[in-house]
Amino acid sequence: MSRNVQRVRGTQDIWGEDADRFQAVVDTFDTVRRLYAFQRVEMPVFEATSVFARSIGETTDIVSKEMYSFEDRGGDSLTLRPEFTAGLCRAYISEGWQQLAPLKLATHGPVFRYERPQKGRYRQFHQLDAEIVGSDSPAADVELLVLADQLLRELGISDGVTLQLNTLGDAETREAWRAALVAHFESHRGDLSDDSLVRLDKNPMRILDSKDPRDRPAADSAPDIDAYLAPEARGFFEKVTAGLDAAGVAWTRNARLVRGLDYYRHTAFEFVTDRLGAQGAVIAGGRYDGLIEALGGSHTPAVGWAAGIERLAMLAETVPSPAPEAVLVPLGEAAEAAAIGIIATLRRAGIACDMGFRGNMKRRMAKADSSGARYAIILGEDELARGEASLKDMKSGEQQSLALAALTEKLRAR
Template identity: 45%
Template sequence: MSKSLQAIRGMNDILPEQTPLWRYFESTVARLLDNYGYKQIRMPIVEFTELFKRSIGEVTDIVEKEMYTFDDRNGDSLTLRPEGTAACVRAVLEHGLSGGGQPQKLWYIGPMFRHERPQKGRYRQFHQIGLEVFNLDGPDIDAELIVLTWRLWGMLGIRDAVKLELNSLGTSESRGRYREALVEFLSARLDKLDEDSQRRLKTNPLRVLDTKNADTQAVLVDAPKMADYLDDESRTHFEGLKARLDAAGIPYVINPKLVRGLDYYSKTVFEWVTDKLGAQGTVCAGGRYDGLVEQMGGKPTTGVGFAMGIERLILMLETLEQVPEEISRQVDVYLCAFGEAAELAGLTLSEKLRDQLPNLRLQVNAGAGSFKSQFKKADKSGALFALILGDDELAQQVVSFKPLRGQGEQQSIAFDALAAHLATCIVQG
């Protein structure tokens, strides 16, 4: 017997009962970003592998272990994008969007791919919304990115469930000095580090700070602190960011071990974390990457951005019961028609209603059926009201109007008064 076809492990279908919540979340974010002056950009999901090696760093876990990389028919090495920043920078460079020092405030949405061990909140195909800003170098734009996410958490009703963590990685020079001090400290305690941290000490020592191993965490308590090695410019920038967050009333904690998993970050790094999702606690993260554009072949250009995980935020909305009630209802009105003449009249009437009420979610019964079967489908649709159209109604040029949820008697409404009646009822419903 042939094996049944299934989705790839860690790459999930988003089913019809789930998509209304996704659409609600995506439209809420899109509306917010429109209001802040960000413009959407759309990039391919496949890029040349070299793009990610140059930007993310060849000794990062993403490049070493997690990327979906393959050779195409031309022999080119291609990779399904594991994150969006590198692809966005490539697009900005290719199309000259950052030329002349012109600020660019961009956002994107779409799937990313990493070969990780699938678990709740972590998948091999996952979806992100990302923001990237170019040619603005002050702490004011760093603050704006954090402030708008704070506003989003309020719009979604999850503000009390997230915490902002901040750190500064300084410039590449100050980070280099800190790296030397950290390596010296940890090398003297090598036997107390876990195996993964011992490997990272040789390739990417700052990532040791991000370890989840309890024994290594105990060693890190007395380790040198990045704050003690910051240059004056980075320290001033960080103080400016904190002052703006204080002015906006946004609470935060300084996490000296926050380094992020990508090589291109400098100065500001931040994460929004939660304790509501188990092991997958980060829902939004980012920071400043002032050297990345130049590293990828462009002129010196400042950059800052973040990405938020859609799956994790959807899971938060469900866990915290912050799914708006109307999201679960996809139909406002269900029209039942009995007989061919009523079906024809129902088609005409339904299109007129759609002209008059563009936001009305009206489903017309298809496939005919008895009175009982059509009403069963009307109830299953979740509609608030049913419209009934048969020979008697046609003769009187009325529609029988029946509430399906809550109180109210069935009544007859004239064709020409139906739109106004529905407008009132749907608002009330």
């Protein structure tokens, strides 16, 4: 298998059942986003490197060591997108979408991060993405969360997934809490793991969700944001949770759920499963009111989430791959020639069908059977001479002779 040509590390060839499941996730997302009146948007797979460097933050691992950046032939530094949000915000500014705000947008496609591959974690992976740009209403957060919840329900995986919810407050709250956290962890410096000592300088809030047991006492005794929540921020969070309750979406408060980047405000959430090991987050997002400003636009509140298609597909049941309605079995050269016209007519009439090209009749019938087709259309020379074909019901085994002209109507009648 691994001769000369090998897949690039962290990439995947998706086919067969996996491809069916992957497509089912995308199709379900597309159906659900229409129900919520989210517009489809297509964006470039690469952007100027500065778009991600400025929005995601120079100090993050994503920007400092996980981006696929390269210089193009014109000497510009470009980067394959490591996420959707930054590019979408750039588009919002470049395309003048502020006139249309609030905008409800949905997109999906490949994203790229140079990471150590694991199950459910690839260097080219695929995300669904939903964002509401230009709304500072908690109703936007609610709508996005209900959308995510319905997506999981339609995929049949909502049982194994829980919504964890937190608030990071407004800018002032967030700063006050952050300062309190730093003070708290400074006083416990001696108890922290090496990783968390680095976090203390770079990303102190991340100590809260550290998995290292050495960090847990200090993390667990750290102050919650609640004591620092400004009244408006508290009100915002209460409206979000009340909206979820009204919509019948189950959630749990996770006061240790945080976002490292400064432009995150208010709602932060993750839909988490324990069925995928360390890669447990299947949908994650939050409100990022400060991002578009950081990119050079005017102050624009926004909220959104992204979901890993591969992870959702791994949780989803196998979907039966769509079978053709009929398979043509031509016998002999003249029949094969005639079959080309017949199958073209059927397909133009919207009837999914296939044709076997090789083997003897027994083989072709076996092929027709394993395809799952409802009918086999047997085209023999003598039948063709009479302008007829044999239509065989693969389930009952019944077979009848039919005028070629009646074939389309007969199959479409079903």
